[in-house]
Amino acid sequence: MAKKLMKGNEAIGEAAIQAGAMHYFAYPITPQTEVAEYLARRMPEVGGVFLQAESELGASNMLFGAAASGKRAFTTSSSPGISLMSEAISYITCAELPCVLVNVCRAGPGLGGILPSQGDYFQATKGGGHGDYRLLVLAPSTVQEAVEHIMQAFDLADKYRNPVMIFADGLIGQMMEPVDFSTIKKGKPADHSSWAATGAKGREPHIIKTLYLQAEENEKHNIHLANKYKKMDIEKKSEIYGGLGKPELILAAFGTSARVCKTAIDQLNEEGIDIALFRPITLYPFDDVTISELANKKHVKQILTIEMNSGQMIEDIRLFTKSIKPIHFFGRQGGIVPSPEEVIAEIRKIIRN
Amino acid sequence: MAVNKIFERPVAMRENITHYCPGCTHGVIHRLVAEVLDEEGLREKTCGVAPVGCSVLMYNYMNCDFLEAAHGRASAFATGLKRISPEMIVFSYQGDGDLASIGTNEILHAANRGEKITVIFVNNAIYGMTGGQMAPTTLPNQVTTTCPFGRDTETAGWPIRIRELLSSLRTPAYIARGSAHSPQWIIRTKKYIRKAFKYQEENRCFSLVEVLSNCPTNWGMTPNESTEWIADNMIPYFPLGELKTPEEVDVPTQTMIGKDN
Numbered sequence: 001m002a003k004k005l006m007k008g009n010e011a012i013g014e015a016a017i018q019a020g021a022m023h024y025f026a027y028p029i030t031p032q033t034e035v036a037e038y039l040a041r042r043m044p045e046v047g048g049v050f051l052q053a054e055s056e057l058g059a060s061n062m063l064f065g066a067a068a069s070g071k072r073a074f075t076t077s078s079s080p081g082i083s084l085m086s087e088a089i090s091y092i093t094c095a096e097l098p099c100v101l102v103n104v105c106r107a108g109p110g111l112g113g114i115l116p117s118q119g120d121y122f123q124a125t126k127g128g129g130h131g132d133y134r135l136l137v138l139a140p141s142t143v144q145e146a147v148e149h150i151m152q153a154f155d156l157a158d159k160y161r162n163p164v165m166i167f168a169d170g171l172i173g174q175m176m177e178p179v180d181f182s183t184i185k186k187g188k189p190a191d192h193s194s195w196a197a198t199g200a201k202g203r204e205p206h207i208i209k210t211l212y213l214q215a216e217e218n219e220k221h222n223i224h225l226a227n228k229y230k231k232m233d234i235e236k237k238s239e240i241y242g243g244l245g246k247p248e249l250i251l252a253a254f255g256t257s258a259r260v261c262k263t264a265i266d267q268l269n270e271e272g273i274d275i276a277l278f279r280p281i282t283l284y285p286f287d288d289v290t291i292s293e294l295a296n297k298k299h300v301k302q303i304l305t306i307e308m309n310s311g312q313m314i315e316d317i318r319l320f321t322k323s324i325k326p327i328h329f330f331g332r333q334g335g336i337v338p339s340p341e342e343v344i345a346e347i348r349k350i351i352r353n
Numbered sequence: 354m355a356v357n358k359i360f361e362r363p364v365a366m367r368e369n370i371t372h373y374c375p376g377c378t379h380g381v382i383h384r385l386v387a388e389v390l391d392e393e394g395l396r397e398k399t400c401g402v403a404p405v406g407c408s409v410l411m412y413n414y415m416n417c418d419f420l421e422a423a424h425g426r427a428s429a430f431a432t433g434l435k436r437i438s439p440e441m442i443v444f445s446y447q448g449d450g451d452l453a454s455i456g457t458n459e460i461l462h463a464a465n466r467g468e469k470i471t472v473i474f475v476n477n478a479i480y481g482m483t484g485g486q487m488a489p490t491t492l493p494n495q496v497t498t499t500c501p502f503g504r505d506t507e508t509a510g511w512p513i514r515i516r517e518l519l520s521s522l523r524t525p526a527y528i529a530r531g532s533a534h535s536p537q538w539i540i541r542t543k544k545y546i547r548k549a550f551k552y553q554e555e556n557r558c559f560s561l562v563e564v565l566s567n568c569p570t571n572w573g574m575t576p577n578e579s580t581e582w583i584a585d586n587m588i589p590y591f592p593l594g595e596l597k598t599p600e601e602v603d604v605p606t607q608t609m610i611g612k613d614n
Contacts, residue, residue: 023437049436053429054462061426061459065402065433068420073437091423197418197434199441201397207412209403209421 003178008143008168009034011179012076012102013042015150018181020189021072021100022048025062027055027081030114031170032104035076056081060088060101067097067163068208070192072154076102078170079120080111082128089163090129094210094225098157098192100150101135102166104173107335115335116170116256121312124167125284132222134229136164137283139254143177148184155187160232167283169308171256171337229285238287242269243276246299249351251277252291252317253306256337261306263340268347274299275347283313288320295321304328304350306343308336363387365396367416376569376576378533379407382475383414385543386446389550390417399442400434402427404456406448407481425456428463431470442553444471449490450480453513457489460519460561467524467559471549474515477566478587485571489513492586497571516563516596525558525599532565532593534583545595558599565591 006014013035016024024043026036036052043050053059059075066073077085082103092099103124107117120128124137136156140146146168153164197206212218241258242265253261258279265277278291294300302325305314311329318327330346332338362368365387373379390396396417403411405424412419422430427445435443452460452474463470479497480486486499490512494503504512516530527549531542542564549560565587567579574582 023433025433051432051436051466054458057426058429058432058459058462061423061429062433062436064422064426065420065430065435066437068400068430068434069437071437073433087423088426095421197400197420197441198438199398199400200416200418205412205416206418207420209412209419211409211421 003180005176006143006179007034007174007176008146009104009173010038011143011147012150012166012168012173013038014181015147016074016100017042017046017048018184019072019151019154019186021074021154022046023066023071023073024049024075025051025053025059025066025073026075026077027053027059029056029078029081031106031116031173032076032078032102034173035102056084057087060085063099063101064088064092064095064097067092067099068095068197070196070198072189074100074102076104078104078106079108079117082120082123086123086129089135090131090133091210092163093133093135094131095208096161097163097208098161099163100153100157100166101163102150102168105167105169107333113335114170116308116337117333117335118169118255118257118308118312119333120167121283121307121309124165125286133225134232134284136160136162136232136235137167138164139167139281139283140172141255141259141279143172143175144179146172147179147181151184151186154189156235158187158190160228162228162232167255169256170335233285235282236285236287237281238290239279239281240290240294241265241277241279244269244272244274247274247276248299248301249275249347250294250300250303251275251306251347252303252313253277254280254283254313257306257308260338260340261343264343264347267340268344273351280313286316286320291317291320295324300325302326302328302350304330304347306338307331308338309333363391365390365416367414369413371414372410373407374570376567376579377407378566379475381533381539382473382564382566383411385539385546386444386473387415389543389547393547393550393554395442395550395554398440399444402431402434402443402445404445404447404451406451408446408448408475409482411446425451425454426459427451428456428468428470428472429459432463432466432468435468435470439469442471442550444473444550446473446475448481449474449476449478449488453489453515460515464519464526464559464561465522465524467526469553469556470559471553472561473546474561474563475566476515476563476591477568478512479568479571481568481571485568492590512590514591516591519561520597526597527552527558527560527599528597529595530563530565530591530593532583532588534565534567534580538593552599563591565593
């Protein structure tokens, strides 16, 4: 199949179908509504189900029920909707059910705005819902990568029996880019017959629950989950971009802001200024090893974190580098994407000092 | 002399002692569901969805696949499961706090979409598990821990009649109210429950059976007093019987846009 020009949101919907997810539950919210609009037409063509739920509470709890079947199902939403879904996400994680959620992040807090943001980094990586749980979080920076992430997400969800979140933003959802589906490796849905709710024919009933009234029993389950999150560590992934051999400044950015940083780096590298980008591709687990190794290099003098929020990932950068080098921050908020010029100006300011 | 077995535990029930208070009718209602699953041969393709409330542990007593939803979300959960596995029989079992308070949005829209699920709605006019607080179904002047002077309809409104509320929807459905307070009504309620599952099996419509139930512990009554209280106080406000069947069509289909019939 040749490359196709597609809007990010539509490409996300198509990718899920190609990954074998035939059941989609969602509620309209800008800037992700095109996923629902695309799938409302597309799902009937492939014999799948699109259900417009009464709310994000409804959509996410339908996903909870669907995931209990062991078959592939997913939802998409944007920040305020993800807040509402956080209840179900906590339950699904505790019940260890595989499924995929996409957050096409918009500006907050509150109703905020409909423009792109990365303000939900904490929500995605540190919790959001109640209790001690983790999601695998993938952060694409192009539409093509979003498509690849969707495919990987279903396989990862199956592998760990854990929800996987795609952390996109309004720009990736709304932007049109050429996408190639043919290069993507398709995984096979896993065999979930040992636990899935399929009717107790010829076997003992399967029970899927999250209630553990005895403290010891609950602790045991929490330890089991914590061990699983530790095992997920092997999935951490990042990219190092640019540099002329011995970068003195490392930019740290993900998703759309990383993409802006690449433009800035191309220009500065051309001028002979040696800077490089560290781009986490998985936000959880975070690639602590790579950023730590970079920070410990002698030639690296400083780190600059660029985010579309007031500074959230920077806390992980500080943590994993043990702040061994000075760490600076530049961010735009409210739905504003930083321009390469702004980033370059910030870099020049830091290098000069 | 040969011994004929005339009464036994339904296969759809496990051999477990329930945690319910003495005199509580949850056990009776569980059994009605289990008998219907056995008699209709549905057990092996049925998934139950437990609520949050006294019956959250229902999976310990039922011998079929069972899942536990978040508080109020059982009908959304059941929707997702049924849509992805339409060959299965999916039922939720929900109390009045779960279904008529925190879960009203989910049940209303599941009914309105005509989800092919069965809902057993147990209404005992109080929050049982949390220790006897006011529910949306608590009767006027009924005393609970959060309306210690009795439910004041001026500030708390009147009890919600779920059967009547859902029956007002245009979407075809089977909606009935039974009661577990007397042998006669237990037998009739079982008929309603059987119909509800049959309609689902035939892929006909959404089905809900409300069952009036008791709560001797939180009502502060003996079991006998509590069943009398259902008859004397609940039934006059929550009339029993079928209110909606899928055969009834009260609005002509000509009102549909773009249809010229």
